Amino acid sequence: MKYLLRKVSNSLLLVIGVTLVSFVLMVWFGPDRTYGLIGKNPTQEQIDQVRRQLGYDQPFFARYLDYLGDLATLDLGHSDSSGESVSALLARTVPITLALMLPGFVLGNLLAMILAMFSAWYRGGWLDRLISGLSVGSMSLSFLVIIIGLQVLLCTPYGLNLFPVRGWNVSDFGSYLYHVTVPTLALVLVSIGYNTRFYRSVFIEEAGRDHIMTVRAFGASPATIMGRHVMANSMAPIITRILFSVPLVVISGSLLIESYFGIPGVGKASFDAITSGDQPVLKAVVALTAVSFVLVQLAADLLYRAFDPRIEQAPENGSARA
């Protein structure tokens, strides 16, 4: 119980921190929105009125509390550029982003785990060196290079010209595959190097333990050893990594992929907000992702505790983050 209280209060402090950062950066230090919202030649009264509406006459803490209240009630205001309410915008764009990013995220992790198993099993052999070499190669490629390269190779007449150059026109499963393939490939390519390395080191550490030696001595097959014993005992770092990378990969990845391919997801919406200085959208996206990330962290800590009572004190924000 004490543990629970400590974790929850810790997360509360983190929530205060991330909202404070986004508030300070975007509202307190952010540009004055007064003149964007009123017409030409305003009177002093009109200016004062808009400033009052925006809360510019309030002291720092009053405005911060106001901002917290808006976030808590999901009253996120309206986009400066389209006038659409920010909650409606998010409800429209988030599902698209999930549909776009999920296959690449899952495949990028699954393929990496399989490669890492071979690498760990044949540690030091030619296959391990080949896989490790390819991982370093993938780590040396910029996301933007991968995207442009794939687009040229797969979507233009200079290459195979199989997939659309840009856009998101999805009505059934066929059209979904048609549009999702190239972004998925890009996501797999950019993440597989880092993932493979991570899983390889986890598996190698686990495979060196005594109980694995025993299983080996009893003559279990490689598939049983790696799949059942090593994998099962590596679940903690694996789950941590996956949980922790969801918000980062989904947001950072979709920002680039969606703005490049012109896909109307939350990444494209953030990109448009960045380029046009659309403060309500930007601050909602920043604050909501950060807060949900804190909640994921809390959930992960509590889950570990539930599954493995030995974990008295979860290692410093999840062991895999060291």
Next chain:
Amino acid sequence: MKWLAANSTAARTWQALRTDPWGLAGLAVILFFFLLALCVWLGLLGAGWAEASGGRWQGPGPDHWFGTNMLGQDIFERAVFSARIAFEIGLVVAVATTILGAGLGALAGWRAFGFVDDVILWLLGVLDSIPFYLLVAALAYAMQGQPLAMYIAMVFTFWTATARLVRAEVMRIRNQDYVKSARAIGLPGWRIILRHVLPNTSHILLVQGTLVFVSAIKAEVILSFLGLGVQDGVSWGVMLAESTQEVIAGHFGNFLAASGMLFLFLLGLNLFSDALQDALEPGSARLRSRLFKAPA
């Protein structure tokens, strides 16, 4: 290497590096790019990067080795000049990150589980919870077109990994006999940290520095594409951002030149960083460090 004190960390590292062909290859690539950057600094190469010296989208030829871009600027000159920018970004961010991360990480580790530690850990947790590109976007938004926004954002996000590693290492070192003795003879804490503790985290700082160098260069590309990166200048990121408009029309000069040099340089840095890790931390589960800010 006579000038290295026998058996010093540097000498032992060099011994281990010498026998690692991939690490040496990486070092050679880095030196090659450093020479390029040096020539640009001295004005020997890349001086004409901004000048429109040819026609629009000329193909490769004797006058323009990689052809020209939309404005008729020489792509070879621009690609070479960008080597300097890449070094500047990588070095500035790596050095600033190391100083900040080592300083606050050591402080937190020295005062582990105390109030100072709590505050620093809280700060780390907060910064790690905000996705990188959104933090940059927020900073850029607050700073409105300041060219420094990119650097500040990178340092802000990258120092946390260094600080966590240094903190853990300092917590270990703190209980070593030599630190206890230094305390027993009454040395002030800051002197123990500076003279006896921080130098013993140098293996972490070096490896972490190379990793940050790589991350900074990769992040610059993405930021330049988003319009938040290098302003009024040229870099591989700017060239790639330009090329996004060109490849559809079949002009690949910018894309091939920038991505080729970028890949080669990053490969060299990654190989060298791996070799350094093997040399400095033999046996340790390599890679614990190279995780998070990864997919970029």
